Amino acid sequence: MYHLIFIVKIKIIMNVCIIGEGLTALSLAKSLINKKINVHYYYKSKNSNFSSNRTIGISKSNFEFFKEKIFQISKNNYWKINRIEIYTDKIDTENLLKFENDKNDLFYIIKNDELLKSLNSNLIKNKFFKKIILSKNINEEFLNKKGYDLIINCDANNFLAKKYFTKKISKNYYNLAYTTILKHKKIENNTATQIFTKQGPIAFLPISSTETSVVYSMDIKNKKFDNSDVIDLINKNNPKYLINKIDKLNSFELSSSNLRNYYHKNILAFGDMLHRVHPLAGQGFNMTIRDLRILTKIIEDKIELGMQLDSQIFDEFEKKTKDKNFVFSKAIDLIYESFNLDKKVQNKSFSKIIKNIGKNKNLNNYFIKLADVGINF
Template identity: 50%
Template sequence: MRICLIGSGLTSLALAKVLVNQNIHVDILRDKKKQIIDQSRTIGITKSNVEYFNNNIVNIDKIIWKLNKIEIFSDKLNKEILLEFQNNNRELFSMVRSFDLYNILERSLKKNKFFKIQNQINLENIQNKYNLLINLNFTNSIAKKFFSKKIIKKYKSLAYTLILEHEKIDNKVARQIFTKIGPLAFLPISDKETSVVYSIKNTAKIKKENLINLINLHNPKYKIKKIKKISSFELFSSSLRNYYHKNILAFGELIHKIHPLAGQGFNMTIRDIKILSEIIQNKIDLGLPIDSSVNQELQKNTKHRNFIFSNGVDFIYEFFNYDGKTNNNLLVNSLKYMGSKNSINNLLKKLADTGLNY
C-alpha cells in the first residue's frame, strides 16, 4: 500500500506522519528548492487538536504555549470586553511557531522506514503508481486540471504578521480586537514574545512605522523591546467544489482556505486528517482496498461541515465589518448579552475547539 503526497508544507508532513504511523508507505514529492518557513508566522491549535496531535502524529508539548483565556474587544466599546472565554484557568488552545512545528515533524519522519521524500518529478502518469495521490499544491498541473472550480471571496485586505519581543509578563491571554480598519490579534507564544496578526482593509501596503503605530494604539500591556520580521499576504477565502477525481484527492488549504481572524484554518485541516486516517484504518481493518472510495467517503463526511464552518468564520468577519459602518452599539451590545449566557458561551467554546465534528 503506497500513498503519494504532493507538497512539503506543514499539512503534508502532518498527514504523512499519521499515515506512516498506520504502517502505510508514503512518498512526498516536493519542489526542488528547499521549503522556507516564515519565522514570523504562528499557528493556534485547539485543545482537542493538540491532544490528537500528541496521540496520533507527534508530541508537541515542548514547543507549544498554552493559553487559558480569550478576550474579544470592539473599537465601539473602547476598552470594555465584548466577549470572554475561559475554562477554570485551564488551557483553551495553544500557540506554536510554524517553524518549530515544521522542524519537529520533519525530524520525526526522517528515519521512518515507511517514508520517502524526493524532489518533484514529472507528474504525468504517476496516478497509477499509487493507491492514493493526495495533492496539496495550488499551482501544479493536477490542481489546474482537476481542482480549479472554487467559490472564492477576496477580502481586499492584507494580513500583517510579526512577533513582539517584550519584557517578561504573565502572558496566557489571547486578545482579538475588531478595529475600524480590520481585526487585530495579540497571540502570546511565551512570557517574553507575542505574535501579532493585523488584517487591514485596503490592499495598499502600509509602511513599517505606520503599522507599528496602529498596533500600539491597541497594545494592551506589552513593553516592547524589539519587533521581529514583518510579513504580509493578501486575504481571500475559497471552498473547492469537488474534493477528488478518481484516486486523486485535494487536501489542506486547497479544499478550504478561510480568513485568519478565528485562527481556525489549520484546525480544520487537522480535523480532516483525523477523519481521513479513520476512513483508511477502517478499510485496513476490514481488508478492503485503499482506493477512490476513500476519497468519496472523505468528501461525504467533511464537505458540508467545512462549508458551514468556513461560512461561519466569514459571517463573523462580515458582522463586525457591517457593525463598524453603523452609528450605534445595538449589534455589539446584543452580542455581548448573548455571550454572557453560559449556555451560548459554552457552545461557542465547543465549536471553536472541535468544529462541527462533535
C-alpha cells in the first residue's frame, strides 16, 4: 500500500506597524513589503520638510545590499567616491591618512531628499503599504487593538520611546553640525576630504562634478559661531574648489547614545534610537543598514519556516547586534576624542604617529574593510 503525503504550505498574513518618518523608517518599510508583509506606516505630518542640503554616505557593501534587497537607487541619485584624504591643520599640505582602492569604489554619496522622495513615491503605489497620520488619539492601547505582529519604533520622542526606551548610555559632544552644499566650477570630483581643524572636523563630500556637500562639526562649548563665521571657516579650509555659491546653512546638535534594551515585548526600537554616533566617520546610517540587514534576514528565515512573526525575532536581533554596535560606537567616539585632544596639544607627535600607521598597507586595508562591513565577531 502506498501512502501519499501532501505538504501544504500555509500562507500566513503578517502585519507590521512602523512609527516614525525619514530614511530609516521608509527603508525598513520597503524592505518588509518586498517580503509581502503588510506595513502600516505612522508618521507625524503631511508636509514633512526634508532638508535639501543633507547627504549620506553609504559604504560599498551596504550600497549593494540596499540596491539588491531594498530599493534600486537611480544612477542619477548617487555619486561614487574612490578616495578619502584626511588632514589636520597642524600639517598644512601633506595628508595625514589616505584610503583608496584601485579596484573598487569606497562608498557613495546620496542626497537625503532625493532618496526619500524616490522611496516614498515607490511605497505609496504598493498594496502592502498604508500611510497613517500619527494623531494624538493614537496610543499603545490603540496599537494593541490593531493586532500588529510587530511594532517597530523609529521615533525617539514619542509615547513608546518615553515609556520603554529611556535607559541609554549618552554623551553630549557640545558640537553643532553645520551642513551646506557648495556649487563650484566643474572638476574631477571623486575624492572625499576631511580636515581636523581647531574648531572641529570638516568634511567635503562630492555629490557631482560641480557640487560638494559640507559637514562641519564645530565645538561650541567655549565659543559660539554665527553663519558668517562658519562660511568664513569653510572658505578658509576649502581644499580645492573654485566656489560659485554656498547654499543656506542648516545645523543640528551632536550627541552619542547606545540604548540598553532594544525591545519590549513586541515593540522594537530602531535606527538612531539604538545608536547615535558622531558624523565624523560617516557611519550613522551605515550602522542602521547593517542592523536592517540582520533584522530582515531573521524575518526572512521565519517566513521560510512558515512561522508567525513575534518578539523572538527581536530577542535574536538584539543578541546579534547589541555588542557589535556598542563596540563600534565606542571606536568612533575614541577617534573623535583622540583628535579632540590632539588639537589642544601644541605639537605634531600624534599626527605623525597616525601618519605612520596610515603607511602600513595591511592596517590601511583593515580600516577600509571595517568602514565597509563593520565589526564581525
